[in-house]
Amino acid sequence: xxxxxxxxxxxxxxxxxxxxxxxxxxxxxxxxxxxxxxxxxxxxxxxxxxxxxxxxxxxxxxxxxxxxxxxxxxxxxxxxxxxxxxxxxxxxxxxxxxxxxxxxxxxxxxxxxxxxxxxxxxxxxxxxxxxxxxxxxxxxxxxxxxxxxxxxxxxxxxxxxxxxxxxxxxxxxxxxxxxxxxxxxxxxxxxxxxxxxxxxxxxxxxxxxxxxxxxxxxxxxxxxxxxxxxxxxxxxxxxxxxxxxxxxxxxxxxxxxxxxxxx
Amino acid sequence: xxxxxxxxxxxxxxxxxxxxxxxxxxxxxxxxxxxxxxxxxxxxxxxxxxxxxxxxxxxxxxxxxxxxxxxxxxxxxxxxxxxxxxxxxxxxxxxxxxxxxxxxxxxxxxxxxxxxxxxxxxxxxxxxxxxxxxxxxxxxxxxxxxxxxxxxxxxxxxxxxxxxxxxxxxxxxxxxxxxxxxxxxxxxxxxxxxxxxxxxxxxxxxxxxxxxxxxxxxxxxxxxxxxx
Numbered sequence: 001x002x003x004x005x006x007x008x009x010x011x012x013x014x015x016x017x018x019x020x021x022x023x024x025x026x027x028x029x030x031x032x033x034x035x036x037x038x039x040x041x042x043x044x045x046x047x048x049x050x051x052x053x054x055x056x057x058x059x060x061x062x063x064x065x066x067x068x069x070x071x072x073x074x075x076x077x078x079x080x081x082x083x084x085x086x087x088x089x090x091x092x093x094x095x096x097x098x099x100x101x102x103x104x105x106x107x108x109x110x111x112x113x114x115x116x117x118x119x120x121x122x123x124x125x126x127x128x129x130x131x132x133x134x135x136x137x138x139x140x141x142x143x144x145x146x147x148x149x150x151x152x153x154x155x156x157x158x159x160x161x162x163x164x165x166x167x168x169x170x171x172x173x174x175x176x177x178x179x180x181x182x183x184x185x186x187x188x189x190x191x192x193x194x195x196x197x198x199x200x201x202x203x204x205x206x207x208x209x210x211x212x213x214x215x216x217x218x219x220x221x222x223x224x225x226x227x228x229x230x231x232x233x234x235x236x237x238x239x240x241x242x243x244x245x246x247x248x249x250x251x252x253x254x255x256x257x258x259x260x261x262x263x
Numbered sequence: 264x265x266x267x268x269x270x271x272x273x274x275x276x277x278x279x280x281x282x283x284x285x286x287x288x289x290x291x292x293x294x295x296x297x298x299x300x301x302x303x304x305x306x307x308x309x310x311x312x313x314x315x316x317x318x319x320x321x322x323x324x325x326x327x328x329x330x331x332x333x334x335x336x337x338x339x340x341x342x343x344x345x346x347x348x349x350x351x352x353x354x355x356x357x358x359x360x361x362x363x364x365x366x367x368x369x370x371x372x373x374x375x376x377x378x379x380x381x382x383x384x385x386x387x388x389x390x391x392x393x394x395x396x397x398x399x400x401x402x403x404x405x406x407x408x409x410x411x412x413x414x415x416x417x418x419x420x421x422x423x424x425x426x427x428x429x430x431x432x433x434x435x436x437x438x439x440x441x442x443x444x445x446x447x448x449x450x451x452x453x454x455x456x457x458x459x460x461x462x463x464x465x466x467x468x469x470x471x472x473x474x475x476x477x478x479x480x481x482x483x484x485x486x487x488x489x490x491x
Binding site for chain 2: 040042044045046047051052054079081082083084087090091093094095096097098172
């Protein structure tokens with residue numbers, strides 16, 4: 001009898017402690033991270049946002065460098081962890097990471113399941129043409145009749161085929177640029193961020209420029225639902241935009257054209 | 264082909280790092296699951312009913328669910344439900360969680376192999392020990408254990424070789440083992456993107472390592488052949 005009582009008591013205690021922890025008053029996520037001393041950032045290998053230079057073990061890139069600065073402003077260490085992109089929400093809610101900062105497009109799926117920062121970068125599918133012809137091609141109507149090179153299976157291919165334009169699918173975005181500079185195609189469609197980093201002055205494709213944006217998407221940073229870190233990051237973005245450190249960092253990785261004004 | 268040769272040094276370097284993770288998980292699992300499996304097999308045949316029931320229930324659950332789900336539950340459950348991410352988010356935490364899952368999983372399979380081995384030793388062996396005045400513990404360690412080992416080498420070899428390949432499941436919690444490393448080049452890593460061959464090439468690593476294991480286990484089996 002006594003044993004039964006004890007086991008019942010233990011079972012009850014367990015139920016209470018589990019429910020108590022489930023319904024524990026939501027403490028501030030910022031306090032939680034500062035208390036822990038590390039901000040764990042979920043990333044994937046994605047140049048120029050988060051990547052490693054050959055032979056180096058340190059994560060660098062526009063996102064990685066901004067994340068380091070944000071960590072410093074919170075007074076915590078940052079730790080980068082490569083995650084399986086499909087599991088990012090589970091990683092956040094399971095507290096195995098504290099944020100997702102990896103050139104993440106703010107889609108409905110993302111904004112409904114995470115607490116997102118303001119958009120800090122815009123991305124788009126842009127048309128790349130030789131600089132000397134750029135003036136002729138400033139709107140979608142002017143594009144008919146051109147032959148395009150696009151990466152097979154990319155968002156760019158989808159845009160071009162939606163518009164009913166003639167195109168050649170190539171293996172990679174870099175190959176599409178090569179087509180244009182070799183005049184085998186009239187124009188290419190690639191990511192804006194990629195275009196910012198790879199064409200124009202001081203790059204391997206100095207004679208190319210980008211013109212029309214066919215669609216647009218925005219990048220944001222994701223935190224746990226209800227986290228006050230998103231607000232803290234928005235404030236950090238504003239200060240670093242105002243003091244110029246954000247642009248300086250963007251220029252280092254060639255994404256300055258994509259940065260969204262923070263206010 | 265030329266492109267592959269160019270990419271080879273970078274790819275091999277990163278596959279090697281991945282394979283070290285694979286090997287670490289493999290050896291940690293073996294070191295943990297060999298003794299734990301033995302304890303479980305003793306427990307499951309124990310005369311203390313609640314203990315043997317508990318272990319049989321555990322074996323049923325672990326063998327009855329996919330290891331991939333077990334990894335997800337063990338790694339994410341503490342944080343998701345109990346709000347206490349006991350493993351931590353870093354690479355060490357992922358490795359610990361993966362090791363725990365693999366040890367638990369393989370202990371269950373090993374314990375059934377041990378049980379088969381122990382129950383396969385003729386009763387006469389135990390009776391002979393009793394006649395000589397040995398205790399149960401002495402009989403187990405001095406008479407039965409070596410015979411058990413001999414009997415279980417073939418089925419164990421099977422499980423060990425399966426384990427080498429099962430380690431790839433740990434990529435579901437982002438443990439960066441060799442398959443992860445190979446796949447990274449499809450999306451783009453270290454300046455190489457859209458390369459599919461590194462993923463296929465990982466098979467060579469598994470094949471060579473399993474070849475070595477097969478030879479070693481075969482030799483062990485021969486060594487134990489002197490008594491029947």
